Amino acid sequence: MKYSFKIFSVFGIPVELHITFLVLMLLIYIVAFFKIIPSINLLTAVLITLVFATVVIHELSHSYLAKRYGIRIERIVLLPIGGLSEMEEIPKDPAQELRIALAGPVSNLVIALISYIVLIIFGSFLSIVLSGALYYFIIVNLLLGLFNLLPAFPMDGGRILRAFLAERMSFIKATKLAASIGKQFAIIMAVIGVFFNFLLILIAIFVYIGADAEYKSVVVSTLLGDEMVKDIMTTDVHTLTPEDTVQETLKTMFREKHMGYPVTDDGKLVGIITFDDISKIPENERDMLIKDIMTRELILSDPNEDLVETIGKLNKNRIGRVPVVKNGEIVGIVSKTDITNTLQKKELKLD
Ligand SMILES: [Zn+2]
Incomplete structure (x- = not known):
């Protein structure tokens, strides 16, 4: 505390x-x-x-x-x-x-x-x-x-x-x-x-x-006690590059309706950018590159990690999503929405 x-x-x-x-x-x-x-x-x-x-x-x-x-x-x-x-x-x-x-x-x-x-x-x-x-x-x-x-x-x-x-x-x-x-x-x-x-x-x-x-x-x-990250992660991961501007990112977010994206450079994960980061930038500064505002200290997950452990990471760090990385490469992403959806499906089966 x-x-x-x-x-x-x-x-x-x-x-x-x-x-x-x-x-x-x-x-x-x-x-x-x-x-x-x-x-x-x-x-x-x-x-x-x-x-x-x-x-x-x-x-x-x-x-x-x-x-x-x-x-x-x-x-x-x-x-x-x-x-x-x-x-x-x-x-x-x-x-x-x-x-x-x-x-x-x-x-x-x-x-x-x-x-x-x-x-x-x-x-x-x-x-x-x-x-x-x-x-x-x-x-x-x-x-x-x-x-x-x-x-x-x-x-x-x-x-x-x-x-x-x-x-x-x-x-x-x-x-x-x-x-x-x-x-x-x-x-x-x-x-x-x-x-x-x-x-x-x-x-x-x-x-x-x-x-x-x-x-x-x-x-x-x-x-979710028996689930592993790989069971529920989204494998079709959309990524951005460090050279994308804030304006472009904002458009992508509205078009694809995702609130956060991993940022990769030559296939290597270098950061994560969320709607929260973007919304802090005033309108007249949206030609800024996302590499200047993205989060570089990343909380990561592994495909074989217990899902409950990953949920713990999300809650403890108050973040909405974690990239899933295997051998240094991004293989998926788990968001709070993925977890809520899985929970709802299981709860329905429960009743
Ligand atoms: Zn007591």
């Missing part, structure tokens, strides 16, 4: 703080230190820090189990609305997903229980303020544990629900159902948020977008 800073690693997993989180914490401490809001004192600030520490423990519990199942964790990022474990892949074994999803909320409930025992044993030795803080800490952890168990996919409870459904139907159908339940929960959360808590609206947006995104990625990896 952009704008986040690593603070330490646990089990080889980097724990990062997002800039918005750092700003929030800084604000809380400034408010507490200068007594800007009477109800927020230094103890409150420390308590909020501790609550975020338990959020890290929550995420680490997910990550620790995921790692034991051989899933790579990129990092844990702390945001003002909670923590995020960036996993490389989603476990497809429902039993594993179930345990990984449960680990987080269970860690909160365990922390709440331990704190409760501490409160019972040592409560009489603590000052009223400290035991009040501990009491608040217990309540927050109980709420965190229970809130995360709501079946609002992709929150933990939603993952547990998906795992439960996936034992009874296909993974894709289970995800579809869990995602649609998740989106309904998100709407309810947002409505409640309007009246009670702004944070809830942010979480609702996260859940809604997340449910959609994860369903789509499951569709892609399930339906």
Whole structure:
């Protein structure tokens, strides 16, 4: 994630703080230190820090189990609305997903229980303020544990629900159902948020977008999991030369209705030019040659590459197409349109 800073690693997993989180914490401490809001004192600030520490423990519990199942964790990022474990892949074994999803909320409930025992044993030795803080800490952890168990996919409870459904139907159908339940929960959360808590609206947006995104990625990896680039690439590749002008290229794009072209020099791929590059050029400068504006650092694919990997390249680099190259020669091109078309055909077969 952009704008986040690593603070330490646990089990080889980097724990990062997002800039918005750092700003929030800084604000809380400034408010507490200068007594800007009477109800927020230094103890409150420390308590909020501790609550975020338990959020890290929550995420680490997910990550620790995921790692034991051989899933790579990129990092844990702390945001003002909670923590995020960036996993490389989603476990497809429902039993594993179930345990990984449960680990987080269970860690909160365990922390709440331990704190409760501490409160019972040592409560009489603590000052009223400290035991009040501990009491608040217990309540927050109980709420965190229970809130995360709501079946609002992709929150933990939603993952547990998906795992439960996936034992009874296909993974894709289970995800579809869990995602649609998740989106309904998100709407309810947002409505409640309007009246009670702004944070809830942010979480609702996260859940809604997340449910959609994860369903789509499951569709892609399930339906296109066996495909290779050569199965769907366009082999009839139209190319341009570096000496073509912007004006000529624009005409070709309108005539052939392609939004991007590989540029070759003597059969050798030297760049790629897209409608985006062209549209930035003012009308009176369209006699410019495309070699001066084309992208030269190319993201390429191989005919035998897994399609899912190529889709990853398209998404990660936010590009619309990749040239497919074999032995230095361009043999095809894969565009987002090719992928969408293939997906649609497969989805039709699915129903
Ligand atoms: Zn969790």
